[in-house]
Amino acid sequence: MTGGAKRPRVRCMxxxxxxxxxxxxxxxxDDDLKAADAKDLHRTVREEGEEELRRPAMSLFWSGIAAGIxxxxxxxxxxxxxxxxxxxxxxxxxxxxxxxxxFLVVILGRMQxxxxxxxxxxxxxxxxxSGWALAxxxxxxxxxLTANLTGTAIAALALASGALGSDAIREAAVSISVGITELSxxxxxxxxxxxxxxxxxxxxxxxxxxxxxxxxxxxxxYVLAIAGFSHSIVGSGEAFxxxxxxxxxxxxxxxxxxxxxxxxxxxxxxGVFALLAHAQVRGEMPQGDDS
Numbered sequence: 001m002t003g004g005a006k007r008p009r010v011r012c013m014x015x016x017x018x019x020x021x022x023x024x025x026x027x028x029x030d031d032d033l034k035a036a037d038a039k040d041l042h043r044t045v046r047e048e049g050e051e052e053l054r055r056p057a058m059s060l061f062w063s064g065i066a067a068g069i070x071x072x073x074x075x076x077x078x079x080x081x082x083x084x085x086x087x088x089x090x091x092x093x094x095x096x097x098x099x100x101x102x103f104l105v106v107i108l109g110r111m112q113x114x115x116x117x118x119x120x121x122x123x124x125x126x127x128x129x130s131g132w133a134l135a136x137x138x139x140x141x142x143x144x145l146t147a148n149l150t151g152t153a154i155a156a157l158a159l160a161s162g163a164l165g166s167d168a169i170r171e172a173a174v175s176i177s178v179g180i181t182e183l184s185x186x187x188x189x190x191x192x193x194x195x196x197x198x199x200x201x202x203x204x205x206x207x208x209x210x211x212x213x214x215x216x217x218x219x220x221x222y223v224l225a226i227a228g229f230s231h232s233i234v235g236s237g238e239a240f241x242x243x244x245x246x247x248x249x250x251x252x253x254x255x256x257x258x259x260x261x262x263x264x265x266x267x268x269x270x271g272v273f274a275l276l277a278h279a280q281v282r283g284e285m286p287q288g289d290d291s
Contacts, residue, residue: 057143068237072237078099081097104217118270120203173238191230200270
């Protein structure tokens with residue numbers, strides 16, 4: 001580089017791309033840009049969370065009901081693929097392609113999903129801790145979780161009663177859902193932590209990938225499906241279906257299947273990823289800075 005001129009930069013998907021040759025000053029500039037990008041993401045997700053915390057309770061509830069019903073499309077799509085495919089070693093990999101469908105409907109439809117709110121609601125709390133923020137965070141989680149579970153219960157009852165889908169799809173959905181009973185409550189909790197972590201990463205990454213949002217959602221949620229991680233809301237649809245078809249009792253459904261998955265998702269999303277996402281920019285945020 002002559003005359004102190006700096007290399008041109010091209011922004012690609014929110015990342016500053018430069019040529020391979022670099023001076024020490026260029027590396028400093030790149031570090032500043034990365035920090036700025038992280039702080040911008042933090043601000044975007046945090047502001048979204050602050051809006052959610054201020055939403056009226058009934059708006060949260062009805063949006064959560066819609067999300068609970070819509071997320072069950074994942075199970076229905078998986079069941080349709082399962083029923084249509086022969087029993088082969090690769091069938092589960094293809095069936096897993098149905099898993100992202102419900103997430104696409106919910107996320108692109110801007111419905112309120114509990115596992116997404118683990119990070120969006122947590123960032124305002126850890127950034128500016130207060131009694132108001134804590135109360136509002138617990139309020140948000142309580143309303144959205146209750147609404148999501150109500151929605152999945154409604155959809156599962158419709159599927160179990162034959163009001164939704166064919167007999168073949170119902171039988172396939174039950175066959176898929178039985179897999180969640182193979183884990184103990186403790187193992188379900190542990191298995192739900194990476195699911196909560198990954199959905200929190202998804203919520204964190206989406207503002208930087210608007211043009212590729214469909215692809216990003218499909219990739220993240222397909223990994224959840226083929227890895228068999230426990231997602232509390234999709235899993236609740238499976239658990240309620242098993243309960244309504246007589247495969248499990250009420251106690252096992254709520255305490256053995258749903259509660260451990262909810263707890264694990266919270267640990268992975270609000271406990272692990274949200275705190276890491278905040279920690280990476282905390283030292284660069286001026287004291288009392290609300291930006």
